[in-house]
Amino acid sequence: MDEKDWNAIRVLYEENNISRAAERLYISQPALTYRLKNLEKEFETSLYFKIKGGIEFTSEGVHLADYAADMLNKLQKTKDYMLNMQDEVKGTLRIGVSSNFAQYKLPKMLKDFSSNYPNVQFNVNTGWSNEIMNLLDSSSVQLGILRGNYDWYGVKTLLHKERLFLISKKEVDMTNLFNLPFINYNTDSSLKNLINEWWHDRFPEPPFVTMETDRQETCKQMVKNDLGIAILPEICLQPSDNLYTYGLSYKNGDPVLRNTWLMYNKDSLQLSTVNNFIKFLDNGSTI
Structure with a gap:
């Protein structure tokens, strides 16, 4: 097996469909099948079998897909470190970043x-x-920028706090929110929990949810109309929105804050790209 084989197995395992995998690999379907x-x-075994709408991997195929992902990861690390051995700062910085950020x-x-x-x-x-946390755990990215609180065994640095x-x-009475139509949006569990925590701290009944949207920008457009x-994080708001905004606080007066973290494995600091990017953030990059 070589890098092309590893990549073919990895992509096929992700797609579970030969034609879609071939498209991603920029090769013909017959070439991939061959x-x-x-x-x-080579391995004297079946790697997959056909099902309606695609394929399913055998247990041997799953094992080989795991091996291929591991080998691609090791190859990428080797390339990173080889580039790092040169004096010039160059190479690929692999980052996983929360969508809003x-x-x-x-x-x-x-x-x-x-x-x-x-x-x-x-x-x-x-x-x-x-999802970014999973990329960090699998070493698919060198750095992760995540919002909310997550446990991490490596280095975890607070980048930003926002309300x-x-x-x-229109102007609203903050003591009477439970009688107003409330718009929800899909988001990660950490933000949902933070919003629910504040709401339960202030009101005995749940919000009057009248609409569910796919994302925060859609939600904001509904409010504009x-x-x-x-309820949105500060990062999503602009003066040009022309909306009334009310900073949330708990009953004890503490503001409701959401943290943004930079996370990475300490070993990644050996890479000049990672090391210089972290220094760049430490030296006052606008966040």
Whole structure:
């Protein structure tokens, strides 16, 4: 097996469909099938079987897919360290970033870093914080920027604190929110728990939910059209939104804050790309 074989097995395992895997690999379906048949001959076993709409891996195939992912990970680490042995700061910085942070903060951050280190490339994965946590655990990324509180065995540094805000099109009475239409949105469990914790601290009854949206930006557009109220992190709000905003506090007066963390494995500091990016953040990068 070589790198192309490892990648073919990994992509096929992720897609569970030969035609979609071939598209991702930029090869023809017959070429991928031929490569897979050769692997089955080499290991003298079946790696998968066809089902309606795709394929299913055999237990031997799952084992080989795990092996392929492990080998690709080791190869990437080797490439990273080989580049690091050169004096020039170059290579690929692999980052996993929470979606909101990626949308509102990351582009400028990477642009500023690129101005200082133009030979560094970026491989960025975005998603909910629990998904970024999984990427960190599997060493698929070197750095993770996550929102909310997660346990991590490596280095965990607080990047940013932000307040949660209630938003509305019209002025509202904060003591009477449970009678107003409330708009929900899909988000990670840490933010949901924070919102629910504040609500239960202030009100004896649940919010009057009238709408469920797929994401925060959709939710904000609904509020702009006076279809209800919502609770969003400060990072999502802009002066141009022209909305009433109310910073949330618990009954004891403490503000409701959400933390953004930088997480990485200490061994990654041996890489000049990672080390310089962390120094860049420590030296006052705008967050």
